[in-house]
Amino acid sequence: MTTEAKIKPKVAFFDFTSCEGCQLNKLNLENDLLDILEHIDIVEFREAMDDKAEEYDIAFIEGSISTPSCVERIHDIRRRSKMLIALGACATQGGINAMKNLHPIEEVRETVYGDDKYLFPTLPAMPISAIVKVDYKIDGCPMSMPEFLKVLKSLLAGQEPIKPDSAVCVECKLKENECVFDKGMVCLGPITRGGCDAICPSFGQFCTGCRGLISNPNKNAMLEILTEHGISLDEAKKRILLFNSYDHSQSLPK
Amino acid sequence: MSKNLDINIHHLTRVEGHGNIVVNMRDGKLERAELEIVEAMRYFEAMLKGRSFHEAAIITSRICGICALGHQMTSLKATEDALGLEISKQTLLLRKLLVNGATLQSNILHVYFLVAPDLLGAPSVFPLIPTHKEVILRALRMKRLANDIGDIVSGRAVHPITPVPGGFTRIPTVGELTGIKRKLIEEGLPDVKETVETIKSLAGVIPNFTRETEYISLKHKDEYALYDGDIYSSDTGAKDVHDYMEMTNEFVVPHSTSKHAKHNRTSYMVGALARWNNNYDQMTELSQAAAKELGLTPKTYNPYFNSVAQVVECAHCIEDSIKIIDQLLADGLKDEKPNQTPTKYGRGVGSTEVPRGILYHEYEYDRRGNIVYANCVIPTGQNLANIDDDMKKLVPEIIEKPKEDIIKHLEMLVRAYDPCISCSVHMLNVEFINED
Ligand code: SF4
Ligand code: SF4
Ligand SMILES: [Fe+2]
Ligand code: NI
Numbered sequence: 001m002t003t004e005a006k007i008k009p010k011v012a013f014f015d016f017t018s019c020e021g022c023q024l025n026k027l028n029l030e031n032d033l034l035d036i037l038e039h040i041d042i043v044e045f046r047e048a049m050d051d052k053a054e055e056y057d058i059a060f061i062e063g064s065i066s067t068p069s070c071v072e073r074i075h076d077i078r079r080r081s082k083m084l085i086a087l088g089a090c091a092t093q094g095g096i097n098a099m100k101n102l103h104p105i106e107e108v109r110e111t112v113y114g115d116d117k118y119l120f121p122t123l124p125a126m127p128i129s130a131i132v133k134v135d136y137k138i139d140g141c142p143m144s145m146p147e148f149l150k151v152l153k154s155l156l157a158g159q160e161p162i163k164p165d166s167a168v169c170v171e172c173k174l175k176e177n178e179c180v181f182d183k184g185m186v187c188l189g190p191i192t193r194g195g196c197d198a199i200c201p202s203f204g205q206f207c208t209g210c211r212g213l214i215s216n217p218n219k220n221a222m223l224e225i226l227t228e229h230g231i232s233l234d235e236a237k238k239r240i241l242l243f244n245s246y247d248h249s250q251s252l253p254k
Numbered sequence: 255m256s257k258n259l260d261i262n263i264h265h266l267t268r269v270e271g272h273g274n275i276v277v278n279m280r281d282g283k284l285e286r287a288e289l290e291i292v293e294a295m296r297y298f299e300a301m302l303k304g305r306s307f308h309e310a311a312i313i314t315s316r317i318c319g320i321c322a323l324g325h326q327m328t329s330l331k332a333t334e335d336a337l338g339l340e341i342s343k344q345t346l347l348l349r350k351l352l353v354n355g356a357t358l359q360s361n362i363l364h365v366y367f368l369v370a371p372d373l374l375g376a377p378s379v380f381p382l383i384p385t386h387k388e389v390i391l392r393a394l395r396m397k398r399l400a401n402d403i404g405d406i407v408s409g410r411a412v413h414p415i416t417p418v419p420g421g422f423t424r425i426p427t428v429g430e431l432t433g434i435k436r437k438l439i440e441e442g443l444p445d446v447k448e449t450v451e452t453i454k455s456l457a458g459v460i461p462n463f464t465r466e467t468e469y470i471s472l473k474h475k476d477e478y479a480l481y482d483g484d485i486y487s488s489d490t491g492a493k494d495v496h497d498y499m500e501m502t503n504e505f506v507v508p509h510s511t512s513k514h515a516k517h518n519r520t521s522y523m524v525g526a527l528a529r530w531n532n533n534y535d536q537m538t539e540l541s542q543a544a545a546k547e548l549g550l551t552p553k554t555y556n557p558y559f560n561s562v563a564q565v566v567e568c569a570h571c572i573e574d575s576i577k578i579i580d581q582l583l584a585d586g587l588k589d590e591k592p593n594q595t596p597t598k599y600g601r602g603v604g605s606t607e608v609p610r611g612i613l614y615h616e617y618e619y620d621r622r623g624n625i626v627y628a629n630c631v632i633p634t635g636q637n638l639a640n641i642d643d644d645m646k647k648l649v650p651e652i653i654e655k656p657k658e659d660i661i662k663h664l665e666m667l668v669r670a671y672d673p674c675i676s677c678s679v680h681m682l683n684v685e686f687i688n689e690d
Contacts, residue, residue: 017296021319021412027363028411030398034383034390042380046265048367049378066296096316099301107300122297142319142412203409203416204423208312235306242309 009057009156012044014077016070017097017125018063021142022088023047029145036149039156056081058155061134064090064097064125071123071131078132083155086128087148089141093212094246096141097125101245127246136161141210141243144196164195167214168207172198180206186229188239191217210243219252257282257653261661266668273673275664276509277649287645289638289668291510302628307333307419307596307619314615314630315413320363320674322413323356323404324608325615325630327481330419332615336602337623339420339593344582348407348422350481351578352414353606354571355403357480359411360609361526361564361571362400364672365453366393369561372666373456389452396445396568399437403575406430421592428587435579442572443540450544453565457548460562461663465647466555467640468518469528470501472607478536478570479529480607486532489518495605498614502631514639515631521639524611525671526563527554541570557644558670564609596623610634610674634673641671 015023024047029036043053059081065071078084089095101124109122128134136155138147147164154161169189172179180187180201188209189201200207213219219240226236237252259279266273274290298317305313311329315322327349334341341349366389367379376382383390404411407426416423472483473492484492485501493501504513516522530537534545534552545551545566550559601618611633618627644667652663 019316019319019322021316021322024319024363025412027367028397028401030394030401033394037380037383045378049380051377096301096313097296099313100297103300103303109297141316142410199410200415205409205415205418208309238305239309242312 008039008041010043010053010055011040011058011060012042012053012056012077012081013047013060014044014062014073015047016061016063016074016091016128017066018088018090018095020047020062022062022090025142025145026148029149032149036152040152054080058083058085060085060087061091061128062087064094064127065131066097066123066125068121068123074128074131083135084128084132085136085138085151086134087138088143089139089210089212089243090125091128092134092137092139093244094125094127094130095210095243098244098246098249099241100125102241102249125246130246137163139193139211140196144199144211146197147195164193165215166194168192168194168196168198168201168211170194171196172201172207175202177201180204181225181229186226186231186236186239188222190225191219191222191240208242209240213240213244213248219248223253259649259653259657259660261657261664263661263665266665273668275645275668277645277660277664279649279653282653284646284649287642287649288509289641289645289673291512291638298630299628302617302625305625307337307623307625308594310617310625310628311417311419317630317632318674319412320360321356321608321610321613323352323408323411324606324613326414326417327353328604328606328608328613328615329617330417331482331604331606332602332617333419333604333619334602335604336598336600336617336619337419338597339595341421341593342588342590344425344585344588344590345421345592346481347578347582347585348426349417351403351575351582352407352417353481354575354578355400355407355411357607357609358568358571358575359397359400359404360672361568362393362396364609365449365561365564365568366390366396368669368672369666370456372662372669373459392445392448395441396449399442399445400571402437403434406434418592418594420594421590423592425587425589428583431579431582431587435576438572438576438579442575446540446544446569446572449565449568450547453562454548457562460556460558461666462556463558463644463648463651463663463667464555465557465644467643468522469531470517470522470524470636471529471532471612472605473532474536478533478538478574482606485605485612487517487522488528488532495614496603498603498605498616498631502614502636504631504635510638512632512635512638515636516639521643522636523557523640524633524636525560526567526609527557527560528611529607530554530563530566537566537570538573540573541566544569557640557667560670560672564672599623601627608633610672611636632674634671637671637673641668641673 086092151161171194185206187206189207192209261277263275278286314329401411409415469488472479473486474483502515614631616629
C-alpha cells in the first residue's frame with residue numbers, strides 16, 4: 001500500500017443492534033492497528049472517540065436494524081457515505097438477532113418487560129441491506145479479522161474484494177481436521193459459506209452456520225444428515241436457523 | 255441561589271453502547287439527573303426459549319462482544335448446575351485462566367483507550383499515538399497478551415469456541431501454555447508495573463468525589479473471587495447464588511431500555527471497585543503493592559476510582575495466570591472429553607465476576623435438554639441506579655463550575671463504571687438541561 005501523496009480515505013464505524021463484538025474486534029488487531037492508521041483517517045468511531053464528521057468515504061456498519069430509530073439513522077449514514085460495508089452476521093444477514101423474529105412479537109416483548117412491554121418500540125430484526133444499499137459484506141459472528149484486513153487492503157488499492165463462496169466443510173477437509181460428526185456432534189459445515197478457515201471444527205467444535213449459507217444450499221440433504229446423526233427434525237431446523245433466521249426461516253420444509 | 259441547568263449529552267462517546275446523560279436543575283433544585291439507556295432491546299431471554307443446552311452459551315455469548323467470555327462461563331455454569339454436570343479440575347483451571355485473560359483484556363481496553371484520554375485531555379486515544387507512543391505500544395502489547403490467552407485456550411477471544419458444557423472441545427498443548435507463561439513473565443509483569451507508574455502520574459486529575467454505597471460482588475473462601483463464589487453484600491453479608499433474585503430485584507424504569515436493580519438501599523455498585531472493597535485482602539502481592547502505590551485504600555468510596563481498581567486487577571490477573579499455568583503443567587495436561595451426560599433436568603443458576611461486575615444467568619431445562627425459562631441479570635443494569643444516585647449527589651457539589659466542566663465530570667463518572675450497554679439491554683448518552 002503506497003499512499004504517499006494520496007489523501008487518506010475518511011473511514012467511520014457505526015453500530016446498530018449488536019453485541020459490538022465486531023467493532024471491538026478491530027481493536028484486537030493490535031499488531032496491525034498502527035499500520036492501518038497510517039493508511040486511513042478514522043473520522044467517527046463513537047466507542048473509541050468523541051469526534052464526529054459530515055461525510056465518509058467508507059462507512060463500516062455493525063449490527064441489525066431493529067427499531068424505528070435504527071431505520072432513520074441508517075438512511076442518514078447512507079446519504080453521507082460513498083461506500084457502505086456491513087460487518088458481521090448481525091449486519092449482513094440479521095444474525096442471532098433475527099431469532100427473535102421466530103417468536104410472535106407480543107410474546108417476545110412480554111417475556112422481557114412484562115406489563116411494561118409498550119415502553120420501547122421494536123421491529124423484527126433485519127440486515128442492513130433490507131433498508132439501504134450495501135456495497136460489500138464481511139460475514140461471520142464475529143466477522144473474520146483476516147477477511148476484514150484483506151477487504152480493507154483491496155479497497156485501499158482500489159480493487160474489488162473477492163467474496164468467498166465455498167463451504168466450510170471444504171476448508172475443514174483441506175486442513176485435514178477430524179470431522180466433528182465422527183466425534184458425535186452435528187455440524188453445519190456442509191452448507192455454510194466458508195472464509196473463516198473452518199475455525200470452529202479446527203478447534204473441535206461444530207459449525208453453527210454463522211457466516212450464512214452458500215449460494216445454493218441443499219437444505220433438505222442437510223436436514224437429512226442432521227437427523228441421521230440423532231437429532232430431531234425440529235431440532236435440526238433450529239440449528240440451521242441459529243444465525244440464518246432472516247434469510248431461511250420461510251424456506252425450510254414444514 | 256436560583257440556578258438553572260439543562261444538560262443533554264446525546265449518545266455519550268467512549269462507552270460501549272448508546273446512552274444519554276440528562277440533567278435538569280430548576281431554581282437550584284435538581285429535577286432530573288439520569289443516565290438514559292436508549293440501546294435497542296435484544297430480547298435474549300425470549301430467543302433462548304426452546305434452544306438446546308448445547309446452544310445456550312453460543313447464544314448468550316452474543317449478548318456482548320466485550321464480555322463474551324464472561325457470559326459464556328456464566329451460561330455454562332448455569333447449564334451444568336441445571337443438568338447436574340460435573341467438571342474436572344483441569345476444566346476449572348482452564349476456565350479460571352480464561353476469566354483472568356478476559357478481565358485483563360477488558361480492563362486494559364477501558365483504562366488505556368477509554369479513560370486515559372480524559373485524564374490527558376484528549377478526545378480519543380488516536381491523537382495520543384504520536385505524543386505517547388511508548389504508552390500506546392505498551393497498551394497494545396498488554397491487550398495482545400490478554401487476547402493470546404483467549405485465542406489459544408478458547409480458539410478465539412471474541413465469542414470463544416472451545417468452552418462447552420462439561421469441559422472443552424480442545425485442550426491447549428504444553429507448548430502453548432508455556433508460551434503464554436513466558437509472555438506473562440517477560441512482558442506482562444514489567445508492563446503492568448509501568449502501567450501503575452503511568453496511572454499514578456495521572457491520578458491527580460481523577461475527580462475527588464465520594465459517596466458510600468452498598469457494594470455487591472462474589473466472595474470465595476479461598477481466593478479473590480472472579481470465576482466463582484457466594485454473593486456478598488457489604489451491607490448484609492453472604493448469600494447463596496441461587497437466591498440472586500433477592501439481591502437484584504430488577505425493575506423497569508421509563509428512561510432506560512435496560513432494567514434497574516436495588517437491594518438494601520436505593521442502589522448498589524458492582525464491578526472492580528466493589529470487588530476491591532469486598533475482597534482486597536485476597537489479591538496477589540503484586541496487586542496489593544500496586545494498590546498502595548496508586549493510593550487505592552481498602553474501603554474506597556470514590557466511584558471514579560473504579561478505573562484504578564481495574565489497574566490493580568490487571569496485576570492480579572497476570573500473577574494469578576502464571577500460578578494457574580504452573581498448576582496445570584504440574585498436574586499434567588489430560589486429553590479430556592467434555593462431560594455432557596445430564597444427570598437431572600431442572601433449574602440452575604450461574605454467577606461470575608465479569609469485568610463490569612457480578613453477572614447471573616438462570617435457566618430451566620425440560621427433559622429433552624431444551625430451555626423453557628431464561629433470565630440474565632447484567633452488571634451494567636445493576637449499576638444504573640447507582641450511577642443516577644451518584645449524579646444526584648455530584649451535580650449540586652459541582653454546580654458552580656463552568657458547564658463544560660460539569661459535563662466532563664458527568665461523562666467521566668459514567669465512563670468510570672465502564673458501562674457495557676449492549677450487555678445491559680441484553681446502554682449511554684448525557685442530556686443536560688442548564689441555561690441561566
Ligand atoms: S455479528 Fe456477532 S460478533 Fe458481530 S456484532 Fe453481531 S453478534 Fe456481535
Ligand atoms: S466454522 Fe462455522 S460457525 Fe465457525 S466461524 Fe466458520 S462459519 Fe462460523
Ligand atoms: Fe435481563
Ligand atoms: Ni458487556
